[in-house]
Amino acid sequence: MKAFAKGVRFVLRFICMILTIAVFAGTCLVPSKSRAKEDLTADFVDYIYGTILDKEADSERFGYWYWHLKDSSTTAVGLIDMLTQSYDFYRKNYTPEQTIDVLSQTMTGKPADDTTKQTYVYYLNCGISIRRYLADMAVTPEFAQICAQYQIEPGTITDLDSRDINPEMTNFVKVLFEQMYGRAPVTEEYNIWCQYFTEGKELAPTLMDIVKSSEFTSRCLSDESTIDVLSSVMLGRTADPSEKEAYLGMLDSGLSMTYVASQIASDPNYLSNCSSVGIRPGTVTLTEARDKNPELTSFLTRLYTQFAGKRPSAEDLNSYVSETLEDSGKTRDAIVEMLSNPESMTLFATDDEYLNAVFDVCYGQAAAPEKIEAYKIGLKNGVTRERVLESILSDPAFDAKMSEYGIDTKVEKKVPEKVVALTFDDGPYTDVTMRILDALEPYGAHATFFVVGNRVNNYKECIVRAVNLGCQIGDHTWNHTTLTRISGDAVSTQINDCADAVYNLTGIRPVVMRPVGGSYNSTVSANVGMPMIIWSIDTNDWKYKDSDHVINEVLNNVRDGDIVLMHDLYETTATAVETIVPALIDAGFTLVTIDELAEYKNVQMENGKAYFSIRG
Numbered sequence: 001m002k003a004f005a006k007g008v009r010f011v012l013r014f015i016c017m018i019l020t021i022a023v024f025a026g027t028c029l030v031p032s033k034s035r036a037k038e039d040l041t042a043d044f045v046d047y048i049y050g051t052i053l054d055k056e057a058d059s060e061r062f063g064y065w066y067w068h069l070k071d072s073s074t075t076a077v078g079l080i081d082m083l084t085q086s087y088d089f090y091r092k093n094y095t096p097e098q099t100i101d102v103l104s105q106t107m108t109g110k111p112a113d114d115t116t117k118q119t120y121v122y123y124l125n126c127g128i129s130i131r132r133y134l135a136d137m138a139v140t141p142e143f144a145q146i147c148a149q150y151q152i153e154p155g156t157i158t159d160l161d162s163r164d165i166n167p168e169m170t171n172f173v174k175v176l177f178e179q180m181y182g183r184a185p186v187t188e189e190y191n192i193w194c195q196y197f198t199e200g201k202e203l204a205p206t207l208m209d210i211v212k213s214s215e216f217t218s219r220c221l222s223d224e225s226t227i228d229v230l231s232s233v234m235l236g237r238t239a240d241p242s243e244k245e246a247y248l249g250m251l252d253s254g255l256s257m258t259y260v261a262s263q264i265a266s267d268p269n270y271l272s273n274c275s276s277v278g279i280r281p282g283t284v285t286l287t288e289a290r291d292k293n294p295e296l297t298s299f300l301t302r303l304y305t306q307f308a309g310k311r312p313s314a315e316d317l318n319s320y321v322s323e324t325l326e327d328s329g330k331t332r333d334a335i336v337e338m339l340s341n342p343e344s345m346t347l348f349a350t351d352d353e354y355l356n357a358v359f360d361v362c363y364g365q366a367a368a369p370e371k372i373e374a375y376k377i378g379l380k381n382g383v384t385r386e387r388v389l390e391s392i393l394s395d396p397a398f399d400a401k402m403s404e405y406g407i408d409t410k411v412e413k414k415v416p417e418k419v420v421a422l423t424f425d426d427g428p429y430t431d432v433t434m435r436i437l438d439a440l441e442p443y444g445a446h447a448t449f450f451v452v453g454n455r456v457n458n459y460k461e462c463i464v465r466a467v468n469l470g471c472q473i474g475d476h477t478w479n480h481t482t483l484t485r486i487s488g489d490a491v492s493t494q495i496n497d498c499a500d501a502v503y504n505l506t507g508i509r510p511v512v513m514r515p516v517g518g519s520y521n522s523t524v525s526a527n528v529g530m531p532m533i534i535w536s537i538d539t540n541d542w543k544y545k546d547s548d549h550v551i552n553e554v555l556n557n558v559r560d561g562d563i564v565l566m567h568d569l570y571e572t573t574a575t576a577v578e579t580i581v582p583a584l585i586d587a588g589f590t591l592v593t594i595d596e597l598a599e600y601k602n603v604q605m606e607n608g609k610a611y612f613s614i615r616g
């Protein structure tokens, strides 16, 4: 019986031993009741479970941790780290505040002070993991002391995720996502983006890529919201109302959102914002033509909007700007074309509206009332809008305005190699003047008509047509009086009465005159108030009334800078002109007005001075 009992006890002890070995060797099942009284490691596991999860570990987990701590394959902070990633911890559903409270109690033995708590709660809300807190607390003296108490190695956390390394950057990534994509990043995105910026990727180009991405554009943000988004990300604040207004103005003037971003990036706060986060700011690269010359873009946008009745597309604007920048010489032509196309004409019911729009767009300001009045007179009497436009654009104010945009509209005036000014006196006279204009028109050739004032109203259509073809109207006295025979006052009256008649028909006041018979003296010079245009080739057309004579006189003698005298009163003169015009053009001459001649020869004509030719 005793032996039997001994045998049973042996068997039981054997079973116990087997169980113990099994626990030691394999599953580490150490029932908590069987542990040693003074086992600090077990107490530590209890302590951690108690403070963090407010319960005891089940035996399986207890054993697992116990033996890992025992053989130093894990550390104190390693245990806490794993525990906070467990399902048990997840199920506690702690708020960030509670999380910090619980872990502070565990790792420092006391509640976190307000500053610390605030900091780490903020971190957790920014997308930083609990591991950041554990890594920081693991190296504190308080944690070292607690671990020493249990004779456990405190350990450290060295394998933090990218998102846990720089809280400012992580928060920046969060703001970036919320602003640009309207959502918070997921863990993986936090890590990728923090890594991306840590590797030195620049912010500005990155943002520009995002702005063009489909995820961004599909949000269909208004311009205003997009500006807010860019400001928030780049400056850490939304744009104030005045900035926003300026930025919206840039977009309105045809500049791109990239240009606006470049402006935001030029705010000193951009650099400080980036450096505080540890991100390289980089620069916004302007690639679109429309962003390269804001003044010009703004001008072209206003021009287009006003004269096409709609805003230009970014594509159109880019091509206008690059064409204009490539060849300044085309600017004036392009503007004339845009402003005189029939469709845009219909947008302006009245001449007033048209003129105001042209002035506004070309000079950036309203026209002087007397200028508007003058152009209206011409328009009312049949001068075309296109012609008026050319004259508005030939004002130096236009060149000055264009030079503000970096466009030299003066370079476009290519000086022809050889120029000659055909001039016709004593008209108009429909039968002849119209034939001369017919001869000039196909070649875009210009001439100057020195008209007699009292004929103007009888031959309105001749003068208006001449003006529309780009010809110049000069002053040839009111009634063909020889000026050397009259007083100074009478000279003025003769000239002014003729000039008034021309102005009242065309809105353009003559600026050159020709004395009758080419006769002048000091009294005439002192009172004409205009340059006196004489001639260098006299065809004597009035004397011979012979076309061949006129043709030979001109073609045998013509030189660059000549002024040719003819009269648009004789059919023979018209016949001669029909031959002379193409022949001169064949010979390489450009047929110009007196004003054009002076301009090409760079001569500033003076009032009262006589000019026989203008050769420069």
Ligand code: ZN
Binding pocket: 425, 426, 476, 480, 516, 517
């Ligand atoms: Zn005459």
